Amino acid sequence: MKFGIDIGHNCPPDIGAKGIKFEDNLNLDVGNKVIAKLKALGHQVVLCKPTKVDTVEESLSKRCTIANTAHVDIFVSIHFNCFNGQANGTEVYAISEVGKKIAKSVLDEITKLGFKNRGIKDGSKLFVLKNTNMPAILIEGCFIDSPKDMKLYNAEETANAIVKGLTNS
Numbered sequence: 001m002k003f004g005i006d007i008g009h010n011c012p013p014d015i016g017a018k019g020i021k022f023e024d025n026l027n028l029d030v031g032n033k034v035i036a037k038l039k040a041l042g043h044q045v046v047l048c049k050p051t052k053v054d055t056v057e058e059s060l061s062k063r064c065t066i067a068n069t070a071h072v073d074i075f076v077s078i079h080f081n082c083f084n085g086q087a088n089g090t091e092v093y094a095i096s097e098v099g100k101k102i103a104k105s106v107l108d109e110i111t112k113l114g115f116k117n118r119g120i121k122d123g124s125k126l127f128v129l130k131n132t133n134m135p136a137i138l139i140e141g142c143f144i145d146s147p148k149d150m151k152l153y154n155a156e157e158t159a160n161a162i163v164k165g166l167t168n169s
């Protein structure tokens with residue numbers, strides 16, 4: 001299988017949210033672990049994060065172009081959430097039926113770690129899901145401004161859960 005792994009933000013001026021922790025650091029940490037683990041299982045991985053952009057729009061657009069040009073089988077965008085310090089848990093966005101099936105598989109694995117299951121969400125307003133040509137999901141791992149989630153969060157466990165969800169789906 002050929003996976004397009006999109007490590008969210010991490011490309012100024014496209015930068016992630018700041019809570020108790022900085023989203024960019026978590027996206028990068030979990031994303032790199034997911035990439036290494038998928039490769040270790042014999043899968044092909046295309047990194048969809050661009051290296052240099054001038055605008056957020058260009059950052060998002062390039063991520064889709066990289067995935068579409070490489071004809072990846074599944075596009076996976078890795079993010080962490082930030083809201084009001086109270087909200088917590090995991091949610092995964094998708095548009096297509098195939099995408100939603102993959103999203104459920106990943107969501108089920110991450111929530112087994114103890115995070116609240118916030119469900120599969122409609123990703124039809126998310127640029128990278130709308131503009132990729134293959135089944136695509138966007139994972140909001142947990143909330144970086146939630147003390148509960150940040151106590152529970154472990155990059156290695158989160159990456160293992162994502163890989164298990166992706167490869168079993």
Ligand SMILES: [Zn+2]
Nearest residue numbers: 008016079080
């Ligand atoms: Zn994000």
